Amino acid sequence: MPIKKNLLSNEWQAFWLAIGFLTRIPMLVRIDYSQKLMNQCSMYFPLAxxxxxxxxxxxxxxxxxxxxxxxxxxxVLCFHLFITGAFHEDGLADSVDALGGGYTVEKRLEIMKDSRIGTYGTVALVMALGLKAALLMDAQSIWLALLLTPAISRLTPLLIMGFLPYVSDRDTSKSKPVAEGFSRNRLLVSCVFTALVALVFSLWLPGLWLAALIAVITVALLWGWYLQRQLGGYTGDALGASVVLCELVLLLGL
Structure with a gap:
């Protein structure tokens, strides 16, 4: 019985740690922070x-x-940028700056660590937010699109984490504790959860499951392949970019 209680407490903390990692929502429970707990919290990204x-x-x-x-x-997009701290959008801008302006792996990683935003990143950010707003307004059901895209898109970085190496050596990287030691068993749980969400809501939005499958797999494969080719693996910024890219592909499908 104590073992089961400890397990439930650990998972409850991992869930709130995922909320704290991805958003500015205050964590309402006491967290016994550890490297292992950070590894485990990523399973709850789609739920967050x-x-x-x-x-x-x-x-x-x-x-x-x-x-x-x-x-x-x-x-709503303004609220999204506030409540998430533009976390994934920042990753998109840094990734595009690095991949567009660097000619070696070392230079790309160096640019990615720079907090300043360049022309490539600015253009990517403006176009991504503008396209997202246009696609939401064009959606068959705007409220369903707003409800589901954040959950489905957050599976994509988990797939990339599960099959590519983490290449940034920056000890202060916010994503490093999450990325290192990511469990494929917990990835499977996230996949099942996301699939169930897509299947259930397909009752109200026919074709959602197919659009979700195409978006997640396409971005994970193509973006993952590009990252492997350009960086030899992924960084935290690249994971954030994958969320934005998956949202856009999913909204295009919807």
């Missing part, structure tokens, strides 16, 4: 995404009482 999606869909419903879809969608 579903929590975010619930907030986005609920906020969109409230805003729609006063404004039309364009204004409501843009305000």
């Amino acid at each position: 995404g579903l929590l975010l999606g619930t907030l986005y869909a609920g906020l969109f419903g409230l805003l729609s009482l006063a404004w039309g879809p364009p204004v409501s969608v843009l305000l």
Whole structure:
């Protein structure tokens, strides 16, 4: 019985650690921080995404009482950038700057660690946010798209983590404790959870499961292949970029 209780407590802490890692939402439980717990928390990324999606869909419903879809969608995106600290968008900008401006692996990694944003990153960020807003407004069901894309897209970095090496040697990297020692058994749990979410909501949004499958697999394979070729593996910024890319491909499918 104590073993089961400790296991449940550990998983509960891992869930809240995932929330704290991906968002600015305060962690409401005491965390016994460890490297192992950081490794374990990544399993809950899709669930954390579903929590975010619930907030986005609920906020969109409230805003729609006063404004039309364009204004409501843009305000939800502003809330998204605030509640996540633009975590994944920052990764996209840094990744595009590095991959566009570096001619060697060492130079790309050096650029990726630079906190300043360049032309490539700025253009990528503006285009990604603009395209995301346009695709949301064009979606068959905006609130369902807001609800589901954060959960489904956060499976993609887990697949990349499961099959590529981590190449950044920066000890202060926020993603390093999560990336090192990632368990494929826990990856399988995340895959099953995400698949169930897609299948259940396909009852209201036919074709969702197929769009989700195509988006996750396509981005994981193509982005993962490109990272392997350009960097020899992945970095934390590259994982963040994969979330944004998967969201866009999924919204295109929807």
